[in-house]
Amino acid sequence: MFNYSLYTNVNQKIKTFCSQCNNITNHSIKVDYKETYRDDNFDSRTNFQIIKCDGCDDISFRKLSSNSEEYEHNIDGDIVYFEKEEIYPERSTKRKPIDMDDLYLIPNKCRKIYKETSFSLEHKFNLLGAVGLRILTEAICLDQIRKKGINASESDKLFKKIDLLVEEGILSQDSKDILHAIRTIGNESVHQIEPQPIELLTLAFNILENLLKTLYIYPKEFKKIKSQQDFK
Numbered sequence: 001m002f003n004y005s006l007y008t009n010v011n012q013k014i015k016t017f018c019s020q021c022n023n024i025t026n027h028s029i030k031v032d033y034k035e036t037y038r039d040d041n042f043d044s045r046t047n048f049q050i051i052k053c054d055g056c057d058d059i060s061f062r063k064l065s066s067n068s069e070e071y072e073h074n075i076d077g078d079i080v081y082f083e084k085e086e087i088y089p090e091r092s093t094k095r096k097p098i099d100m101d102d103l104y105l106i107p108n109k110c111r112k113i114y115k116e117t118s119f120s121l122e123h124k125f126n127l128l129g130a131v132g133l134r135i136l137t138e139a140i141c142l143d144q145i146r147k148k149g150i151n152a153s154e155s156d157k158l159f160k161k162i163d164l165l166v167e168e169g170i171l172s173q174d175s176k177d178i179l180h181a182i183r184t185i186g187n188e189s190v191h192q193i194e195p196q197p198i199e200l201l202t203l204a205f206n207i208l209e210n211l212l213k214t215l216y217i218y219p220k221e222f223k224k225i226k227s228q229q230d231f232k
Contacts, residue, residue: 001039007032010049016062016087017199018053024199026054029062043068051087061088090124098209098217106216110139114212121205126195133204134158134186137179140211144170158183178207 010029018025031050037043044067051062063086070082097103097118103111117132141161145152152164162179165171171179182204185196 001037003036003038005034007034013054014051014062016051016085018055018058019089020056020058021053025056027051027060028054062086063088098213102213102217102221105220106212107139107143110136110143110212110216113139114209117205121198121201124198126198126201127189127193129198129201129205130186130189130196133182133201133208134190136208137162137182137186140208140215141165141179144215175211179211182208 008031010032012029012032014027014029015024016027017023018027029049029051033048035046035048037045044065046063046065049062049064051060052058053060064083065086066081066083068081071079072082074080098106098114103114106114113132113136117129117136120126120129120132138158138161141158141164144150144165145161148168148170150164150168152161156164159180162171162176162183166173166176185200185204188194189196
């Protein structure tokens, strides 16, 4: 049996990503149209909401849904129902990818993985994006190990490959900790099939993007500028 209810001027506060502010901000729920369904075997709830960013006043539409078939138990044994949030217009971060000319300074395999991971995150394919982050991390490590002639075994796990690059001075200790964190994000997404927040994935991707620039783009740009100066 369906039931419907409409609430106006709700002003309940939620936190979600704002495309205009390009950040997670407070939003106010202005209108909430609630649809519930219940029978002997199944319950569901869907909220259709108009929300307004408290920072820039941007208006969005939010759909929040849950049902009695999708749930888990918390540490106290209580049932927690999964809630699926959809927001329109779809959210996307205002990030500027690596320029095409610079992109071709990156090794072919790394470049392909970078582009596919960027596409996944841009379209909010969180699971694929998280896996892409891990694969990109491994591709960078493999390329550096090969180029620097580092003695490594093909059976070495990514954990060991990252540590080897730190031992050889190619990566800093800070970079090591960050890459291990990204490796963990990818592993959890694969083994638990649990999507990570898009904000966390985007931050991890930005870190890997900066690493690509540091390893492959900036050194070549520096040599180019230096050679021009020496020629003069």
